Amino acid sequence: MTREDFIFKRVKLVSGVSSWESPSNIALIKYWGKYDEQLPKNPSISFTLSQCKTITIIKYRPKKENENQNFSFLFDGLTMQSFNDKINLFINRISQYIPAVKSHFFDIESHNTFPHSSGIASSASAMSSLALCFMEIEKQIDSKISETYFFKKASFLARLGSGSASRSIEGPLVYWGKSKAYKNSSLLYGTVLKDISPIFNSYRDTILIIDDSEKKVSSSLGHELMKSNPYAENRFIQADKNMDRLRNVLIKGDLKSFIEIVELEALSLHAMMMTSSPSYILMHPNTLFVINEVYEFRKETSIPICYTLDAGANIHLLYPNQYFKKVQLFIIEKLLKYCHSKQFINDRVGPGSKKI
Numbered sequence: 001m002t003r004e005d006f007i008f009k010r011v012k013l014v015s016g017v018s019s020w021e022s023p024s025n026i027a028l029i030k031y032w033g034k035y036d037e038q039l040p041k042n043p044s045i046s047f048t049l050s051q052c053k054t055i056t057i058i059k060y061r062p063k064k065e066n067e068n069q070n071f072s073f074l075f076d077g078l079t080m081q082s083f084n085d086k087i088n089l090f091i092n093r094i095s096q097y098i099p100a101v102k103s104h105f106f107d108i109e110s111h112n113t114f115p116h117s118s119g120i121a122s123s124a125s126a127m128s129s130l131a132l133c134f135m136e137i138e139k140q141i142d143s144k145i146s147e148t149y150f151f152k153k154a155s156f157l158a159r160l161g162s163g164s165a166s167r168s169i170e171g172p173l174v175y176w177g178k179s180k181a182y183k184n185s186s187l188l189y190g191t192v193l194k195d196i197s198p199i200f201n202s203y204r205d206t207i208l209i210i211d212d213s214e215k216k217v218s219s220s221l222g223h224e225l226m227k228s229n230p231y232a233e234n235r236f237i238q239a240d241k242n243m244d245r246l247r248n249v250l251i252k253g254d255l256k257s258f259i260e261i262v263e264l265e266a267l268s269l270h271a272m273m274m275t276s277s278p279s280y281i282l283m284h285p286n287t288l289f290v291i292n293e294v295y296e297f298r299k300e301t302s303i304p305i306c307y308t309l310d311a312g313a314n315i316h317l318l319y320p321n322q323y324f325k326k327v328q329l330f331i332i333e334k335l336l337k338y339c340h341s342k343q344f345i346n347d348r349v350g351p352g353s354k355k356i
């Protein structure tokens with residue numbers, strides 16, 4: 001499908017309430033570098049999570065005459081200027097695809113199921129839940145749109161809010177960006193990966209909160225820095241190759257290669273930040289202590305656990321569901337001392353968003 005296929009021209013005045021919850025996701029192959037209107041420089045793929053999610057409710061009605069604002073936004077009952085700016089940009093961007101947006105007022109309320117101050121990126125869950133609510137409004141104007149189109153366009157719109165949000169609509173694994181590994185892959189929206197070993201359907205992600213402060217480098221700045229990073233072109237080639245390798249690994253359930261690729265991707269993402277100008281070290285000393293503990297635990301027990309990182313210090317531990325109890329013990333005995341206020345979140349792979 002092309003960009004034009006997502007332009008919905010019908011304008012009708014409607015009112016109602018729309019409410020969706022949508023989870024966060026954790027990338028196995030990282031999206032880092034973008035161009036034009038939110039298009040990724042390399043393909044990425046992620047596990048959709050289930051516990052860490054955003055719940056969004058939008059009450060919408062025709063805009064009154066002389067009403068300048070077209071939305072109000074409360075996060076956990078509070079006004080947040082930084083979020084307002086992001087939503088404003090998002091609404092402006094999507095108005096070319098749902099023109100009715102311009103003639104309505106939106107009363108938006110969101111809250112996360114995970115602590116806002118946990119350092120966990122929430123733009124994926126926030127923007128995907130918002131996109132789904134707007135699709136609900138489009139559906140009210142044209143009830144004939146198919147379910148497939150509904151979710152594809154929700155992913156397309158979510159991308160305009162935050163690239164990684166395009167991968168949070170469905171689950172358990174979603175790829176986004178043009179990749180030679182997947183013929184039907186698109187720069188414009190995420191696609192669910194169906195052909196996987198069943199072991200990945202119940203994978204666990206335990207998130208260790210190493211640092212709960214605001215991100216040192218916003219994703220926007222990180223993506224921007226890739227434009228002048230001397231290793232960027234090779235990084236995009238590497239990501240594409242890793243996608244290709246991961247394809248068979250996910251089909252076969254080859255956990256040894258899975259671990260190799262996922263950890264390489266995490267460190268490559270951080271290498272990009274270390275080699276950008278200005279350069280950033282986003283890991284915390286405790287991040288490295290945990291990584292070493294994971295290597296040792298894996299060697300001693302042969303449990304196929306691995307780590308991955310976002311653009312921050314926190315660690316995501318990925319492992320098959322059957323090892324949950326053993327990994328909990330490992331965390332409590334060995335890793336808790338490295339976690340900020342002993343915080344960690346047990347999450348797992350899930351099917352994606354839900355209408356509520």
Ligand code: DP6
Nearest residue numbers: 027030031044162163164219220311
């Ligand atoms: C490191 O999706 O947050 O989490 O498109 O500017 O909103 P924007 O960026 P964002 O970048 C996510 C980067 C990442 C890797 C990933 O999720 O693929």
